[in-house]
Amino acid sequence: MSKFLNEPRDAVVEGLRGFARCHADEVVLNERPRFVRRRNPNRNKVGVISGGGSGHEPLHAGYVGFGMLDAAVPGEVFSSPSPDQILAAAQAVAGSPGVLFIVKNYSGDVMNFEMAAEMFDGETRRVLVEDDVAVENSTYTVGRRGVAGTLVVEKIAGAAAEQGADLETCARLAEEAIARTRTMGVALGGCRVPTADRPNLEMAPGEMELGVGIHGEPGRRRVPLQKADAIVSELLDAVLQDLGTPGDEPVLLFVNGFGGTPLMELYLLYDAACRILDERKVKICRSLVGNYVTSLEMPGASVTLTRMSDPMLTLWDAPVRTPGLRWGG
Amino acid sequence: MGRMSPPDGDIAVFLHCLQAVCGELLANEAELSALDRAIGDGDHGANLCRAAHALLEAADDLSSLPLPKALERAGMLVVTSVGGASGPLYGTMLMALGRAWPQDATAGAVADVLEQAMEAVGRRGRSTVGEKTMLDVLVPAARAFRESVASGSLGAALQAMVDAADSGLAATRPMRATKGRAAYVGERSIGHLDPGAASARLCLRAVARVLCESGSKELRS
Numbered sequence: 320m321s322k323f324l325n326e327p328r329d330a331v332v333e334g335l336r337g338f339a340r341c342h343a344d345e346v347v348l349n350e351r352p353r354f355v356r357r358r359n360p361n362r363n364k365v366g367v368i369s370g371g372g373s374g375h376e377p378l379h380a381g382y383v384g385f386g387m388l389d390a391a392v393p394g395e396v397f398s399s400p401s402p403d404q405i406l407a408a409a410q411a412v413a414g415s416p417g418v419l420f421i422v423k424n425y426s427g428d429v430m431n432f433e434m435a436a437e438m439f440d441g442e443t444r445r446v447l448v449e450d451d452v453a454v455e456n457s458t459y460t461v462g463r464r465g466v467a468g469t470l471v472v473e474k475i476a477g478a479a480a481e482q483g484a485d486l487e488t489c490a491r492l493a494e495e496a497i498a499r500t501r502t503m504g505v506a507l508g509g510c511r512v513p514t515a516d517r518p519n520l521e522m523a524p525g526e527m528e529l530g531v532g533i534h535g536e537p538g539r540r541r542v543p544l545q546k547a548d549a550i551v552s553e554l555l556d557a558v559l560q561d562l563g564t565p566g567d568e569p570v571l572l573f574v575n576g577f578g579g580t581p582l583m584e585l586y587l588l589y590d591a592a593c594r595i596l597d598e599r600k601v602k603i604c605r606s607l608v609g610n611y612v613t614s615l616e617m618p619g620a621s622v623t624l625t626r627m628s629d630p631m632l633t634l635w636d637a638p639v640r641t642p643g644l645r646w647g648g
Numbered sequence: 649m650g651r652m653s654p655p656d657g658d659i660a661v662f663l664h665c666l667q668a669v670c671g672e673l674l675a676n677e678a679e680l681s682a683l684d685r686a687i688g689d690g691d692h693g694a695n696l697c698r699a700a701h702a703l704l705e706a707a708d709d710l711s712s713l714p715l716p717k718a719l720e721r722a723g724m725l726v727v728t729s730v731g732g733a734s735g736p737l738y739g740t741m742l743m744a745l746g747r748a749w750p751q752d753a754t755a756g757a758v759a760d761v762l763e764q765a766m767e768a769v770g771r772r773g774r775s776t777v778g779e780k781t782m783l784d785v786l787v788p789a790a791r792a793f794r795e796s797v798a799s800g801s802l803g804a805a806l807q808a809m810v811d812a813a814d815s816g817l818a819a820t821r822p823m824r825a826t827k828g829r830a831a832y833v834g835e836r837s838i839g840h841l842d843p844g845a846a847s848a849r850l851c852l853r854a855v856a857r858v859l860c861e862s863g864s865k866e867l868r869s
Contacts, residue, residue, distance in 0.1 A: 515691075536688070
């Protein structure tokens, strides 16, 4: 897996510089400490901030802008940002309505955001995204991982904040989106961190890793590659089993690429998912297909379902203008 | 039982410990990353090397501070340079040491503070011994040091600490991880050493070696 690099350790900041130059009308990159914020922050609304390891682009910096995040805090590749970065981002965008931190449930992210919240002089709330059904939740584990469903939570909470909802309401809506969102992924190969000399997940041709995370970390089991319909069926089984039968409530169907799978194949998976959900009498009300929460160059994809209430539909449809997601007036 | 070192020698000893720890981390980057690749995401060595570089760069500044402040500052440097999970954990440990460092740094008083610092790490990570983490080395090592220092010499206590760190690391191999990223691979984590426990052991050994040498005592390898 050859890469476009100058110095491997500079990959994150050089990528961010290019991102900020390209979207200079919308975002600003602060290099020390490192965070990305809206060019024109609105301190009269709840500040919505997310962050985490880099390597998942466009998550999170790509979702900074009107209707979504106020700031994003990128760490090194697959490694949490530090509290001073998170604190500086909060100070740069937050006003009296307070800050909502949207955190993916990884121990590093949880601890660093926790330390930042302890240092921040202002009101904060934190929600933990844990949509991955591949890892069993139990009292013994740190709980589930936050994966592609993070985008849904950022969109819903960001829209609510943009409409002037207070901190409690934004946090409650984010929690509701989390409770209604489930994801499972599959990888057909690994990915290589720029500073590493080997891929994270080493797989033979013809194998797949079911339940893979977004860091190329192993999932539930390694099995021989199957037909796309069978793979999607297994992913949807796991998601639906955990989510519960939606009944009359329609779902958002989100097919997310991990960075190394062509759009043609993502749409092929989407087509399969539509047929399978139709057979199971699950109604699809909104769709999203593309590379939104990636794992560097990993070939693979995840399927996310969110049970959409009417208020959530309104927030999902609300205008959004970010480098990575854009619709509405 | 006397002081760990003469009062004006505290910061010099601290600086030696810091250099020894950083040297160990830099020399073992590949090994730590290899351990992490087996059950995590493979960046543990690189992450701690960022801390080592930051600490070595700041060594002059740190040595101008009183020891408690130097420990706290070193903790904050670890937190800001590492990120990830090990940053807040090792950073919390150093900051807790600095905040509670005894005015009269007898070995016994330091032992108590050391044990409290390990408890602070556990609270930050919401974790405890037996979950295949750095705590499996840190907690028994601090306990062994305290128990041994009460009845014996500083050299014997440091030896007990190092021995407990060694067996603590070995004990992580058959464990099933229930905290940290290795928890996500569940059963598959069994049979591998925990990378956080491995780096904790490296750090403790380096500190023990310096303290033994400064007390002119030999440490069994």
